[in-house]
Structure formats: C-alpha cells, structure tokens
Amino acid sequence: MGWFIKTFTSSIGKKWLMAITGLSFCGFLTSHLLGNLTLYSGKDAFNSYAEHLHSLGVLISVSEKGLLFFGIIHVLTGLVLFIQNIKSRPVRYSVKKSAGGRTIGSFTMPYTGLVLIAFIVLHLINFHFVDKTGTTIYQIVQEAFSKPVYIIGYIFAMIVVAVHVSHGFWSAFQTLGVNHPKYMPFIRKAGIAFSLIVGLGFGFIPVFISLTI
Amino acid sequence: MQLDAKIPAGPLAQKWDKHRFELKLVNPANKRKYDIIVVGTGLAGGSASASLAELGYNVKTFCIQDSPRRAHSIAAQGGINASKNYQNDGDSDWRLFYDTIKGGDFRAREANVYRLAQLSGNIIDQCVAQGVPFAREYGGQLANRSFGGAQVSRTFYARGQTGQQLLLGAYSALSRQIAAGKVQMYTRREMLDIVVIEGHAKGVVVRNLVSGEVEKYAADAVVLATGGYGNVFYLSTNAMGSNVTATYRAYKKGAFFANPCFTQIHPTCIPVHGTYQSKLTLMSESLRNDGRVWVPKKPGDKRKPSEIPEAERDYYLENKYPSFGNLVPRDVASRNAKEQCDKGKGVGETRLAVYLDFADAIKRDGKETIAKKYGNLFQMYEKITADNPYETPMMIYPAVHYTMGGLWVDYNLMSTIDGLFVLGEANFSDHGANRLGASALMQGLADGYFVIPYTIGGYLATTAKKQIKTDHLAFRESEKNINDFTNKLLSIKGKRTVDDFHRQLGNVLWEYCGMSRNDAGLEKARKLIQELRGEFWKNVLVPGSGREFNQSLEKAGRVADFLEFGELLVIDALSRKESCGGHFNEAHQTEENEAMRDDENFCHVSAWEYKGYGNDPVLNKEPLTFENVKLTQRSYK
Amino acid sequence: MTKTLNLTLRVWRQKGPDSAGKLETYDAKNISTDMSFLEMIDVINEQLTLEGKEPIAFDHDCREGICGMCGAVVNGRPHGPEKGTTLCQLHMRHFSDGDTIFIEPWRSRAFKIIKDLAVDRSALDIIIQAGGYVSVNTGGAPDANAIPISQETAEKAMDAAACIGCGACVAACPNASAMLFTSAKISQLALLPQGKPEAAKRAIEMVRTMDKLGFGNCTNERECEAECPKEISIVNIARMNREFFKASFFSDVK
Ligand SMILES: Cc1cc2nc3c(=O)[nH]c(=O)nc-3n(C[C@H](O)[C@H](O)[C@H](O)COP(=O)(O)OP(=O)(O)OC[C@H]3O[C@@H](n4cnc5c(N)ncnc54)[C@H](O)[C@@H]3O)c2cc1C
C-alpha cells in the first residue's frame, strides 16, 4: 500500500482528491438544487419531497456519511495544500501582478472554502439538526427566511458558492487530465454556467420564500 | 616542431573504420578506474560527457552557466546537416564531404571532414532516439530543408530552435548519467588552468563562481569543449559568457592554437543600435532565400525605403552575382554589405545596415506563405526593432558569428598536449577557412558522440596510468598563479570598467581585422591592442572581492585573455598573405574582388606556439594535402 | 524612433543566500528606448562600478530568449509585462518616461537567492535527472526514419519541448509550483514513441522529485501559462496528470 499513500500524498494525488470530492459536491449541489426547486411549487411539494427523501432510509444515510467523508477529505486536503503553498514562497514579492491567468474564483479558493465550511455548519444546524417534531421542514425554512439576517447571509453564501465553483468546476477537469483544446473552452463555459445556475438557483430561494410569507 | 596529424593511411572512405580497429581498447572493467574531465556542456561537451560515462568512465563535467542546458549551442537556429539522402536528391557522404571542404576554401583536412560526413547520419539516428522532435512530413518521415546555399536538402531542423533541441537531447543523456552517478556535474565553474604533469594533461583548476573558491580536479585525461572565441570582437552573435579563456590558457600551457584569424562573419544580423549594445542577434540565413538585398543608389539617401523608387535602388548582390544572387556564401554577402556601407550607401540611423526586402516575395507568394516560412523570425525582428518586416524592409548587417580557428588537434582530436582533447567549436579541425551553415552542430555532436569515445580510449590504453593527487606541486602552483592573477585584477582599482576595455578591443578588431583586412591596418591593430592591454593592467576597475559571486571579476579575467588573444589573431592574419574563406586580405583578391588563395604558399594550417608573455609566438605549419579533391577557385558570378 | 527615458529603479539587493535583502533605489537616466532591459541594467552597472559601488548581480547569457538564464520579476511580472518575451528580449520602449520599475528575483523556497537577482535553479535540473530522458546509449540507435511520427505529434512534442527552463512559471505561480516545467518534459517524451517505454517510471519519478524539492502544489491558477516566455500550455499539465494517473494505477512502478 506504500504506493497508494505515496500517490495520494503527491502534489497531483492531493489535487485528485480535491477534484474528485469537489466534483461529487457539484453532483450533490445539482441534486440538492433539483430537490429544492420544489420549494417554488409551494409548501406541499417541498414537504413531500422531503418525505420522499427520508423514506430512502439507508441510502440517504450512506450518502450523508459519504458526503461527510468527502467533505472532510476536501477540507483537510485543501488546508494541507493551502499551508504547503504558503510555505513554498517564504519571502513574498513586494509587487506582484497577475498576468491574467488568475480569476476571482481561483485566487479566493481557500478563503471561499473556509466561508463555505462555516456556512455548511450553520446550514446543517438550521435545517438538518433541528428538532422537526411538530413542524414541517417548509415551516422551518419559512421561519428562517423571515429574518433579514438569514436572507442576506444565505444570499452571500450562495455568491460565495458560485465563486468557488466557478474555479472548482473546470479546475477539476484539468486536474483529472481532461484538457483538450477542442473541449476545454466548452468545459470552462459549462463551469461558469453551472456556477451561475447554482448561485441563482439557491440564492433566489430565500428571496422567494420571504416574498411568499 | 613537426606536427603529426596522425591521419590513418589508406583510402579516404576507409580511414576511420581502419583507425577504429587499430585503436587500442580499454578493458570494460578497467574503464571505471579512469577519471575524465570534460569542460563545457554544449553539444560537444554534453554529448562527450554522456557517451564517456555510458562507457563506464568516471566523468567530471564543468560549465560556466547554472545548468548544463544553457551552453551557447542552445542558440543555434537553422539546423544540422546529415548526408542521409532521405530526399533522394543526390546527397552522399562524398557530396557532404566535398561541399564542406570546398566551402572551407580548401583549408581543412580531408580525412577529418570525410569522417564528419560519414558520422553525420548516426547523429540524426541518435538524436531521434533521444526524443528530439525534428520537423516531420505529413507521412511521419523526417523533413529536410536546403540551407546555406547547398544544392541538396540535407538539413534537419526543429523549428527555428534546432540547437536548443539537440542540446536538450545531449543534456538529457547527460542528466541520466548524473543521476546514475557516473558524471559529477560542476556548474557555475570557470576553468582557469590546465594542469600538465610530465607532458600529460592531468587536471584542471577552476573558480567556483558562486563562492569564489579556487578548486582543483585531477583526472587521467582532459577534454575541452568550451566553444568559440567570437566575443573577442565584443559584439557578436555568441552568448555573453562565450570566451577564449579555457583554450587560451591551454595554449599557454603548450597546446598550439590553429588558424585564429579564420573567423566567420554572418551577413544577416540585426544591426547595431547604439554604444550600449551588448550583443547582436542573428536572423537565420534562410531569409535570403526570399528576401532581396538592396541599398539606395545614391550615397547618403535619407528617404524612407518606401519612398525610394525601384530605379533608385541597387540590388547589388543580384547585379554583381547574377547566378547566385542573394544566395552567395556568407563571407561574400558580408563583405559586399560592408562595401556598400563604406560607400555611404548604408541605411538606418547608424548608416550601417542594408535592406532585406520581402515585398516581392509577399507579392509573389502571398503574406501567408511568407509568414509560414519566416513568421517566427519576423516576430523576433519586430520584438527587437519595433519594425514590421511585412510592411517595411528588414535592416541587416553582418556580425561575428563563428570561429573556425581553435586549438590544433590531430585526427584523434588530441592537442599538442598529450591527454588534452579538444572538441566542437573550440578546435580548428573541420571547417577550414569558412564554415557552411548547419555544419557546426554536426561537428560538435560527431566529436562528442562518435569520435572521442574511441580516441580517448586509444590514448588511455597506451599511456601508463599514474594516480595524480590535487596536492601535487603542479596543482598548487597553478592555484597560486590564479590567485595572484585575481588579486592583481582586483588591486588595480583604475578608472575604466571591464566592458569599456572590451568594447574598445572589439572596435579595433572589427575595424582592422574584420570582414576585410590589410597589412597596414593589421599592424596598426596590433599596436593598438598592445597599448590597450598595457592600459588595462594599469587602469581597469574591478569592484568587489575574489571570494564571492563577482561577475565583474569573471568578465575581467576573460577580457584579459581576449586582450592577449586578440593580438594572436592579428598576428595570424598578418602572417597569412592570401585571402581564403573568412580571411580576406585586400592585397589578395581577384580582379572581380573575390578572395584569392595562394595554394602554393599557404595550403597549410598555421599552428601557433606560445613562447611566454611579451614574446612573439612561433608559427608551426601543418601542410594540407589534397588527394581526393581538386583545389578550385570559388566563383559565384 | 529612438527616444530616451528617465526611470526610477527599485532593485532587490541581497549579498548572499543567508543575508537579508532590501530594495534599493537607483536613477536610470537617458535610457534609450532601443535598449533591452538587460542592457539598461548594464548601463546602471557601469555607473555603479564607476561610483565605487557593487554592480547588480543578474544571470543572463544568450540574450536572445533561448538559453533561459535571465529572468527577474519586473513590476510584479516575471520577465516583465510583454507576453511571450524573456527579460533579455524585453525592450525599454515598453516603458514610459518617469516610470518606477520594481525589479525582484524569482522567489520560491526551491530557488535560493545567490546574490541580488541571481537565483539557484538547480532544482529544475534535478527534476530532469529524475527521468527527463530516454535511456538510450550512444550508438546502436535505429535509422531515424524507422519509426514514423505524425506531424501533429511531432509538433505537439515540439510545443512542449520549447521550454527553456527559465523558471518563470515557478516565479509566476502563486504557489511557486513547478508543474508547467515538469509537465513540459513529461509531455514531450510521453507523446513520442521513443519516450513511451519509460513513460510510467518517468511520470512517477519526476513528480515525486518535484514534490520533494519544495515546490508548491498546482491549484490551476494558470499564471504559469500566461507568463511563460515560450507560451507553454497547461494542456501539458493535464497530460502529465493523465500520465501520472496511468502510471500510478496501471503500471508496475511503485
Ligand atoms: C546565433 C547562432 C546560431 C547558430 N546556428 C547554427 C546552425 O543553425 N547550425 C549550425 O550547425 N551551427 C550554428 N551555430 C554554431 C553552433 O551553434 C556552435 O558552433 C556550436 O553550438 C558550438 O558548440 P560547442 O559545444 O563547441 O560549444 P558551446 O555550445 O559554445 O559550449 C561551450 C561550453 O563550454 C563552457 N565553457 C566555456 N568556457 C569555459 C570555461 N572557461 N570554464 C568552464 N566551462 C567553460 C560553457 O559553459 C559551455 O557549456 C550558430 C551559432 C550562433 C551563435
């Protein structure tokens, strides 16, 4: 197993971990978003969606554990990369300019990542680990988004997600070796589109909910 | 001294085979007992180091740059010749041999040149096997182009970066041996002396350019592959670090210096802009395939090129040489450019340039075709000059490019010091008085991959092995001399910088010992150089100390050697009372102003022997005999 | 047309690897726009020498953009602001009168500063020694035309092989990663049939060596590609990632 460890602790291996876990989060975001779209059709649709989801039982708890596991890998590897990368240039430049390679998404990756961890924890506390006896998930959501702080906080977080994903999406393909002059322009555009959809799709929910109260 | 070139007997085509058989071999198990020093990591030194290490020798390799991959060979653009005859256009070893001998104006050894042609094909095989990405045809076969006026297409190339790719090939082979522990690589080291013990080269003394420390290394044989001395002219197309120090100090230790006055001036370089100019950039010779060279007919014409009508332009090469036109050999093209500028017909701000015009070619073939052929060169030109050659003619002027002269070596590439071998541009062996395009890369690699591995074995196998340590008196003396030399340079604390002296030396040589020479000018140059050298040792300003990274000190040492060597170059030019190839003495020209050889009196190699500082060197002649080719007068009319 | 400029230079001066360095200010007067950047430093160095001060140490050799020896970070940009240009080929006409120019060495944990602007890039050589070659001894190579190589492949290999080993990619990378350099060599040899037999070992050894030398990790910032004077593409990094994947999971190399 020495080779296995060596592979995944190498610079490329660590990137793979980021890419694979990152892409799986993109998958998760997609399904989460699809599910949440039911919110736009009103209370009953959303509640029945939630019920359906919970009836999946084992499957759901396996996915949850999987996501948690991936999340831990993504965060820990990200932190290791962040620290190693800072250390690889002990003396910084007095003047440093971008040549046009970096994007807002790419250079804020570690920071947007940290914001997202905080957000996810709050999000889970708000909507996942709440006491759901005697109330529906829709009510919980409604209640949360009646507070302006929550609305602003969630919208902000969704912008951050979009920024994070705008780099993460194409970057994952590049890392996994999928870069070809023929396809890359498409992948890059798809990445932007995906981040916009995710950002708008999720970001509009609090606004929508608060308007429908 | 009687020079013995050790040319094997027998028919030309069989000499090398026969010789290889006759050379004594070192037993494979014994090879690891031998240490070999290689100085230089260009095509010659890089390939030699790798090949010798593969055979089992312990190799110590030195270079000035921070990495062996940066040797000056990296800059070669055009390509490398080989008599593969892949194009089925009539090429053969014999034709490549003949072209090279004739191109060299019959001042090279037949046997060496023939061997070079024979080995040329192996070089391409070797490089391809290493992963050199040569240009290919659609069918996947190697592409060729015709180069430097050759009538067959025998030049292999990798875009305009052939030297780079070949060097990276040699560098990769070298890297493999470094990783295997068979080569000890010493970068940022400058060789400052050869240690000769009982007539045999036994080591080198180098300066560690980072720490300033003087270091001593012993070995059973020493290989010099330190490149050419074109920078004696200050401005040249050579890299800034190219120097004569290694070969000149070997000369001082008893290696003869051959034909120093054979220097090549390349016709298509970007002209000088101002006094601050540090080096000249070559524009590939291939440009002359489509560009037309012209100057205004009226001297001092200051109009823009676009404002000068056809009738007032002088396409002097086409007019003077109707059959070769713009494709005359390098020396002829260069001399004619100078002649036009001397007449006041030069163009550009400095009036030291001629036009190379692509307007007709673009009209004929379309911009796209021209861009495909020369796009990268046009781009490079624009980067440097901010002029767009698609719209306005290029300006070009000749510049020092290559030095055919170098340390004298015999057929085994051994100098007059036993055990001191000299490869690549550093030796004098294969190009006579003028080198053909794409032949230097070929020679460097032939020497390193395919000649030295055999001939050095022959030397080692026939020489009694003697373990020398670096605390030997000869090493200590050499070390002391170097330290004294350094201290002397540092202690002068004069008023002029090293570059200032170098620039002045360059001006003198360019003026009096450049494209065309005459005895009066040469005499004058000799005097000027002596004076300048005198002033240098009184008035040079070298800052810093010897015990640190000190680039001024490095340069100072090199310029000190150039100041001595420059005189040797002039002495050689003075002694050769004929014109041949790159050496054009105005007193010896045909009625058509072409170089006129004197085969009766000068069909020899001039090998100079050092006789101490301040004494005239002694001329030794190695007669050149031509059994296989007939000496003819070149004509390009 | 030739003009002259007056500039203020802020140059990093550092005596040796372990000394502290700082930015010093110099006036560069009457600098011709036709000069190259290095020629401008030559002029300053002549002045400094005559004033009895130490000239600025900087590496350079070919001065035509091919040896890869020169390089400094100019106003925050490795090799200066021009695209696809080495420092030696950067001309002063790209600056304006009165400009202040910051000149700093390549900065990376893997590149120690030797003096002023000169850095030790031997780490790049060590990466090549780990496998950037085809193991073929001199002699005995088959005829050069024995294995046809499509023009497309040869061109792609050449695109990668054009790397001059200058290290600007490392200097430009926010993480001081050497991925572009390493991938260029791995790509070149992975594309060519001659390099294939050793592809797996090469990919693994070169990547591991690169990691050991203290370079940072790639985060796909693309600054390397944007600054590379030879415009080497990050397509090569993707190819290296594939090669490394194949080598890690489908070869016997451990
Ligand atoms: C711009 C240009 C274009 C060219 N184009 C072509 C072409 O298209 N085709 C062609 O055939 N030829 C061409 N040439 C000529 C050819 O490139 C050279 O002649 C050839 O590369 C010389 O190789 P070399 O190995 O002998 O020496 P170099 O490559 O010059 O190497 C010299 C080595 O010696 C080392 N060295 C020097 N002095 C010392 C010292 N004192 N101590 C320690 N080390 C030292 C250096 O560090 C370096 O490693 C061109 C030359 C120039 C300038």
Ligand code: SF4
């Ligand atoms: S990839 Fe580009 S920037 Fe990096 S070393 Fe090679 S040439 Fe320089």
Ligand code: FES
């Ligand atoms: S000095 Fe050679 S690339 Fe700049």
